[in-house]
Amino acid sequence: MDFKRDELHQDILDMVHDFAVNEVKPLAAEIDKTEEFPMENVKKMAEMGLMGIPFPEEYGGAGMDTLAYIQTVEELSKYCGTTGVIVSAHTSLCCTPIYQFGTEEQKQKYLPKLCSGEWIGAFALTEANAGTDASGQKTVAVDKGDHWVLNGSKIFITNAGVADVFFVLAMTDKSLGTKGISAFIVEKGFPGFSIGKLEDKMGIRASSTCELVFEDCIVPKENLVGELGKGFKYAMMTLDGGRVGIAAQALGIAEGAIEETVKYVQERTQFGRRISQFQNTQFELAQMQANTEAAKLLVYQAACAKDDHEPFSHKAAMAKLVASRNASDVTRRCLQLYGGYGYTKDYPIERMMRDAKITEIYEGTSEVQMMVIAGWMGVK
Amino acid sequence: MNICVCMKQVPDTNEIKVDPETHTLIRKGVPSIVNPFDTYAQEVGVRLKEQLGGKLIVISMGPEQAKEAIKSCLAVGADNGYLISSRSFGGSDTLATSYILSEAIKAVEEKEGLKFDLILCGKQATDGDTAQVGPEIAEHLDLPQITYALDIVEKDGEIQVKREHDAGYDMISTKLPAVVTVVKLPYEPRYPTIKSKMAAKKKEIPVLTEEDIPSIQLELCGLNGSPTRVKKTYTPVREKSGVKLAGMEPKDAANEVVKLLEEAKLL
Numbered sequence: 191m192d193f194k195r196d197e198l199h200q201d202i203l204d205m206v207h208d209f210a211v212n213e214v215k216p217l218a219a220e221i222d223k224t225e226e227f228p229m230e231n232v233k234k235m236a237e238m239g240l241m242g243i244p245f246p247e248e249y250g251g252a253g254m255d256t257l258a259y260i261q262t263v264e265e266l267s268k269y270c271g272t273t274g275v276i277v278s279a280h281t282s283l284c285c286t287p288i289y290q291f292g293t294e295e296q297k298q299k300y301l302p303k304l305c306s307g308e309w310i311g312a313f314a315l316t317e318a319n320a321g322t323d324a325s326g327q328k329t330v331a332v333d334k335g336d337h338w339v340l341n342g343s344k345i346f347i348t349n350a351g352v353a354d355v356f357f358v359l360a361m362t363d364k365s366l367g368t369k370g371i372s373a374f375i376v377e378k379g380f381p382g383f384s385i386g387k388l389e390d391k392m393g394i395r396a397s398s399t400c401e402l403v404f405e406d407c408i409v410p411k412e413n414l415v416g417e418l419g420k421g422f423k424y425a426m427m428t429l430d431g432g433r434v435g436i437a438a439q440a441l442g443i444a445e446g447a448i449e450e451t452v453k454y455v456q457e458r459t460q461f462g463r464r465i466s467q468f469q470n471t472q473f474e475l476a477q478m479q480a481n482t483e484a485a486k487l488l489v490y491q492a493a494c495a496k497d498d499h500e501p502f503s504h505k506a507a508m509a510k511l512v513a514s515r516n517a518s519d520v521t522r523r524c525l526q527l528y529g530g531y532g533y534t535k536d537y538p539i540e541r542m543m544r545d546a547k548i549t550e551i552y553e554g555t556s557e558v559q560m561m562v563i564a565g566w567m568g569v570k
Numbered sequence: 571m572n573i574c575v576c577m578k579q580v581p582d583t584n585e586i587k588v589d590p591e592t593h594t595l596i597r598k599g600v601p602s603i604v605n606p607f608d609t610y611a612q613e614v615g616v617r618l619k620e621q622l623g624g625k626l627i628v629i630s631m632g633p634e635q636a637k638e639a640i641k642s643c644l645a646v647g648a649d650n651g652y653l654i655s656s657r658s659f660g661g662s663d664t665l666a667t668s669y670i671l672s673e674a675i676k677a678v679e680e681k682e683g684l685k686f687d688l689i690l691c692g693k694q695a696t697d698g699d700t701a702q703v704g705p706e707i708a709e710h711l712d713l714p715q716i717t718y719a720l721d722i723v724e725k726d727g728e729i730q731v732k733r734e735h736d737a738g739y740d741m742i743s744t745k746l747p748a749v750v751t752v753v754k755l756p757y758e759p760r761y762p763t764i765k766s767k768m769a770a771k772k773k774e775i776p777v778l779t780e781e782d783i784p785s786i787q788l789e790l791c792g793l794n795g796s797p798t799r800v801k802k803t804y805t806p807v808r809e810k811s812g813v814k815l816a817g818m819e820p821k822d823a824a825n826e827v828v829k830l831l832e833e834a835k836l837l
Contacts, residue, residue, distance in 0.1 A: 201767050209761055239764035252764035 202258050206265045209238065215269035221396035222541050225388070227352050228273060228396060236307020241280060245289055250302035256431075260438040260493040267442025268449065271545030272396045274442055278435030279348040279397075280304070283553075284311025284357050287428045288375065291416040296375060300355055309354035313432075314344040314376075314402055315425050322558055324359075325368045325422065329404060331360035337411055338374065340404040343386065346552070350400035351385055354378050357428070358402075359421045366419060373421035375413045382407030393544035430503045431496060432553045437489045437509035440517035440549035444482045447517075447542045448475065451524040454537070458528075471527055478520045485513040504566035511559035514549035521546040571624040571724060571746075573615040574678065574686045575648065576671055576707065577608040579632050579639035580697040588805050595697065604639045607692025609646075611752040613759040614722055615690045616647030622724055625649045627682060629674055631659060631667060637775045644770035645762035652678055656779040658791050663798035664698070668706030669790050670783075675711065677783040681776075687746040688729065693718055693753050701751070708749035715749040716742050722750060 213231055221228050235241060243259035245251025252258075259281060267274030285304050288296055303309040320326040329342025340360050347356070356376045363370035376383060386401030416424060452475060455466040465471050488509040495502035521543035525532040532539045550556045564570075581600040589596050604612075612628065619626045628643040630636045631654040640651035654674045662670060679685055689711075691704035701717070708715030720739060721732040733740040734753050762770070780786050789795060813830060815823045831837045 198768065198771060201771060202764055205762050205764075205767060212758075234761065237763065238761050243764065247765075253768075254764060258764075 198254075199258055199261065202254065203261050203265060205238070206240065206262050209234070210266050210269045210273075214266055214273050218270035218272070219535070219538065219541065221270070221272060223395075223535075225390075225395045227398045228270075228276070229352065231273060232276060232307065232310065235277065240277060241307035241310075242285060242301070242305025243281065245285060245301060245305055249289065249297055250305035252305075255497045256434065256493045257490065257497060260434055260489065263435050263438040264442040264445070264489070267439040268446035271439060271443050271542070271548075272394045274439040275348060275394050275397050275436070275548075276310075278432065278439055279313060280311045282432040282435040283313030283348075283428055284353075284355060286431050287313075287357050287373065287415065287424055288355075290427070291373065291420075291424045292375070293412075293415075295412065296415065300375060304355060310349055310352050312347050312349040312353035312356045313428065314347050314350075314356050314358045315429075316344060316346050317342070318345055322555060324425065325371075327359060327361045327371055329358070329360040330364070331362050331372060331374060331409070333362070338409040338414065340374070340376070340382070340407040340409055342404050344402040346389065346399055347402055348397050348399055348552075350402060351388060351398035353398075356402065357415070358404075359425050360404075362418060362421075368422040369419050371422040371425075372418050373415040373424050374409050375415060376404075376407065376409055380407055380409060391548075393541070393546070393548050429553055430506045433506040433510040433559070434489065434492045434496060434502075436549050436553045437485075437492065437506070437513040440510070440513040440546065441482065441485055441489050443542055443546045443549070444478070444485065444513070444517045444520040447521045447524040447539060447546075448478055448482060450538055450542075451475065451527050455527055458531075465527070474523055474527060478523060481516050482520060485509070485516045488512050504563055507554070507559040507562035507566075510549075510554065511556050511563065514546075515556060517546035517549050518543075571618055571622045571687045572684045573619060573624065573626045574675055574689045575608065575612045575615050575626065575628045575643065576675075576689065576691045576703070577612065577628050577630045577639060577643060578605045578692075578695045578697075578703075579603070579630060579636040580605045580695050583696045588803075602635065602639065604642055605692050605695045605697075607694060607696070607752060607754065609692075609759040610755045611690040611692045611750075612643055612646065612648065613757070614719070614752055614755060615688070616760070618688070618722060618724060619647070624687070625682065625684060627651065627678060627686075629654060629671065629678060631655065631662075631670060631674070634777075640775050641770045641773065642762070644773055645766045646760050647766075650682065651773075651775050652681075653775050653777045654783075655777050658780055658788050661793035661796060662791060663796035664700050664702040664706060665797060666791050666795035668703045669710055669795060670786065671703070672707050672710035673783050673786045674778055675707070676785065677778060681782075685747070688722075689713070689747070689749045691749070691751045693751045704749060704751035711749070713747055713749050714744045715751075716744060717751045719750045719752045720755065 239252040242251040243254045244256050247253040263274045263278045288300050304311050315324055331338045331340045358374045358376045362372040382405045384403045386403045389399040455471050456464055458465050492502055492505040492509040495505045525539045525543050528539050531537055579602050581597055582603045587596045615626050626648050628648040628651045630640055637653055644651055659670055694701035705715055716731045718734045719731045720734045723730045728743050728745055730743050733742055
C-alpha cells in the first residue's frame, strides 16, 4: 500500500519531532498537573503552520494533505496527548467543516485566522442528554428574521475555554428529528454566549474541556453553515475525519509509551539483571510494537483514503477502534513493566495511561465505531 | 546588511561513537545535523537581516549531502545557499578549509552582485572542536574579527559585539566588514514553518568547484594545502575530578572545604 509518504512528509515530521521533543515534552507533566492550556506552544505551532496543515494556501493553510496533518498529531501525542488533541479538535472539528460546508464568505472570514492560529477552533455537538445519541439535541435555534437566537447548553467541548470560534449544532425544527438539526458558526463574543465550568478530567487535562451556555445567544443570519437541516449530516461527516485525528492521537500515545518503556527497562535492574533481559519484557514489548504498527497502517490508510476522496467512514472507524484500544492496552502493559514506579507521577507512563482512555470514548465510543463498521459490512 | 553564514554539517553529537580500532569517529549511519553553533550564527544573522534588510547567504564546504543542511538553513531565514564541493578540497585541515571558504566568499559576492558586511560562523564545529576556521577566514580576508559573540548590535554602520569570556563579557565595536564567531545564544534558533520548509525543499543549491572560484590556488587546498598531520586520535581516560572529604567530622570537613576554596582563590 502506498502511503504517499514522500520526502516532504518526512521533513515535516522531522520538524514536528524537534518541536515536540524540545517544547512539548518538557511541559507535558506540568500542564497535566495544572490543567493550564499550553497557549505558548500553540502560538509556536501556529507560527510553524501546524494549525492549518491540510487546507489550501488561499485560506491561509499550509497546503499539505491529511497524512501530513495526521502524522503531526501522532508525533505531538507521543509526548503529550493534550497537545495532540488540541490540534486535532481545532483542525478536524472546526476548520474542516467550515472549509467543507461553509460559504465562500464564511471561509474567507474564518479560515485564514483559524489556520494562522490567531483564532482557536472548537466543535459543539454533545449535550448532557445527547452523547452517543447525538440526535437528542436540546439546544434550539430560532429564526428571528435577520438573525438566529440560540438557547441551550453543550458539554465536554475540547478547547472551549480558549476558543474564538465554535462550530455549533442546534435544533431548528424538532419535528424533523435529525433532519431538523442545523450547523452554526458562533464566535466567543456573540451576545448571550458564555463558557461554563471547566471539567476536572482523568486525562488530557489541559485541553480546556468546558461547558458552553447559550442564553438568547444572537447569531447573525449569515452564520448558518450550509443548508438548513443538514447539520447532523455535516456533524457525522466531520466526525469521520475527526476520528482519524483521534486515532492518530491514540497511535502517538502508544508509540510514546513504548519509547519510554524501552528506555526504562534497560535502566532498571532486578535479580541482578536489566529487566529488558527477561523474556517476559521482550515478548510484551514485541507484541505491543507489532500491534502498534498494525494500528498505524489502519490510521494512515484512513488518512490516505480521505486524501483520495474515497469513502472512508468505515476506515476511520476501524482506525479509531483499533488504535484507541491499542493505546489503552499498551499504556496499561507498559505501566506493568515499570512496576511500582510506573504508578507514581515521577514517570510519564501513568499520565499516558490516563490520556489513552479518552481515545476510546470521544468522537464516538469504540461501540459507535463498531456500529459504523458493522453497518458498512451489511450486518444488520 | 549583507551577511554570509559559514555553516558545517556535522554528525549528531548525541549519537557519536569512536571506532575502538581506528580511533576515528564512526560516521556511518549517524544522522547529520547543522553544527549547533552555526544555527546560532544563522539566527543572529537572520535577526540582523530582519531588522536592517539585506541578504543572508549560507555557504558550506562538504560533500553533496551537505545540501540538506543548507536547505535546513534556507527554511529558517537564509535567502540563498551555496555548496563548496570538489575532490580537490577533500582532506583539507582548518588552514586549507578557511582558505577555500575565504576564496568562495569572494566568488559568492561576485555571483550575488553584492559585498558582505558581516561574515558569521559558529564558534566551533562539534566534530572537530578546533574553533580555528572562523578566525582563519578573517585572516585570509584581512578583516577584523571578534570571537565568542553573544550578541551583535548594529550602530551607525558599525557593530557592537558582546563577547563572552570566562570572567564575564567584553563589549567590542568594529567597523564593517568583519568576521564574527558566535557562541550559544540566550535564545534558541527559530523553528521552520511548513511553508518555508517546502520552499527550501524546491530550491536549487548551486555547487561551487575550483572552476567557479577563479582566484583559488589549488596547492593551498585539500591535503596539499594542509600542514596538519593527525598523529593519534584516542578517547581520553576520564579522570575523576573533585576532592572527596570522607570520615571527617562535619565541622572539620567544612573548615577543610573553606581552606581549599581559599587556596583556589575562589573565596
